[in-house]
Amino acid sequence: MVRIIRDQLNLDPTGRPAKSTNSVIEKLYRESIRLSQVQDIAGCRVVVADVSAQQRLIISLRDVFPTTTVIDRRADPSYGYRAVHVIARIVGKSIEIQIRTQLQHLWADLSEKLSDVVDPSIKYGGGESKIRETLMILSAQVAEGEALEKALTRRRRKHVTKQYKQETQKFREELAQWKTQFIAGFNQAISSLESRKGQKQ
């Protein structure tokens, strides 16, 4: 599958032939399911620039793999986690393809890193309320920034009026402002979360 995505879609995915044994055991306990019901035992991850590239990739994957289910966690985040997972059926097996934008990936990395070094339950909505709250705020900010990016990408008309130009400029300014605020907020969050390392293992 990694080869198909690499060759046909010209992308650089990282494949995970199988989940780690500990991850499978944890998932079976957490979700009270049988091994045959675990959908993401094998899979791969692709990180793309933005939501437009993410959308294009979903369409391409549906063309390449005829039997797919799309789980859109952008519209329905899981404890703040936003991404798109495409489950493709290949030779009778389910393979999970995670598609994340750079910003969604950044958030997921923060959540996973905090689960590693602070409290393993953070990734699944547990842990200290202050940390959960910080992650939810950052997730909402990423969604806001991506909505602005998407709105700006749509404004690509060749012949434009003065009003259209002014509106586009306004979107650009809003996005620039969002970036400054997001980086400041993100760094502030990291500084305060660093002190919680090793709190609960």
Next chain:
Amino acid sequence: MIFLIQYDRPKGRIVTIKAFENSARLDAENSRLETELDLNRRGITHEVVLLEAASEDALRLTHQRYFEDLKDLGQIAKSATSREE
């Protein structure tokens, strides 16, 4: 390339990383199993995972969690938002 990573979650650090050619998939799988059994015998709960990527750089992009410390994420945030529209 196939990468076998042993990761210490509480410390947030890679313990070992070993690269295999794609043709040595079976060796990589056996090595993973041996590592897991060895850690299990010694009562160590490190994460052991096999990942397949074009290069270590490609792996670092999709699985930066294994390579970066919490404080490094601030720099990554800066570069993730520095693209021109």
